[in-house]
Amino acid sequence: MQDEILTRTVPPSKPVVTLSDVKLDLRVDHDFEDTLIQPLIQAATEYLEAPSGVLGKAFLTQTWKLSTRGPDSDCRIYIPVTPVQSIEAISYFDSDNVEQTLTISDFHLYGDENWAYLIPKDDIEWPELFDRLDALTITFKAGFGSSETDVPETIRQIVRLIVTHWYTNRSAVNLGTIATEIPMAAESLISLNRKGWVY
CATH class of the missing domain: 1.10.3230.30 (Phage gp6-like head-tail connector protein)
Structure with a gap:
């Protein structure tokens, strides 16, 4: 993990x-x-x-931040709180340890109420990350809905x-x-x- x-x-x-x-x-x-x-x-x-x-x-709509060292060997970031409604932001620390942002539309979100992961679209790669526990941060909304x-x-x-x-x-x-x-x-x-x- x-x-x-x-x-x-x-x-x-x-x-x-x-x-x-x-x-x-x-x-x-x-x-x-x-x-x-x-x-x-x-x-x-x-x-x-x-x-x-x-x-x-997650039951009702709520917002979470997931920070990680980076994607796994399949270039995926697994999101542990489901169901994921939407990705709100993706930020990272580049090789110079400067915080940057990524374009959400460059990534696919797959999953259902039991699992979810984020992966770059074709011809898109994860950037080079600085070696730190919070190198990559994904802000997302989870839950079945607001009611x-x-x-x-x-x-x-x-x-x-x-x-x-x-x-x-x-x-x-x-x-x-x-x-x-x-x-x-x-x-x-x-x-x-x-x-x-x-x-």
């Missing part, structure tokens, strides 16, 4: 599931526990979402199932038995939606 620095620069503008949707699942019709439920939604999303979540995908309805319903359902479970089971131990940290229904949906291998 190539050395890389991955940073989210712009988070999603809203949660992938709404507070009202979750409260409907919980049959909660008051506002007293909103401050408890909202962090549970955030925690469930972080448990699932890229780059380190169990699904390994929660753009996100597959199975993914949104996983978030709701986990939040409902955590809300109902406030600790790891329930009535003298070890409670399941993630409900079986959510585990099944996670298996169906988990990101496939990239490299």
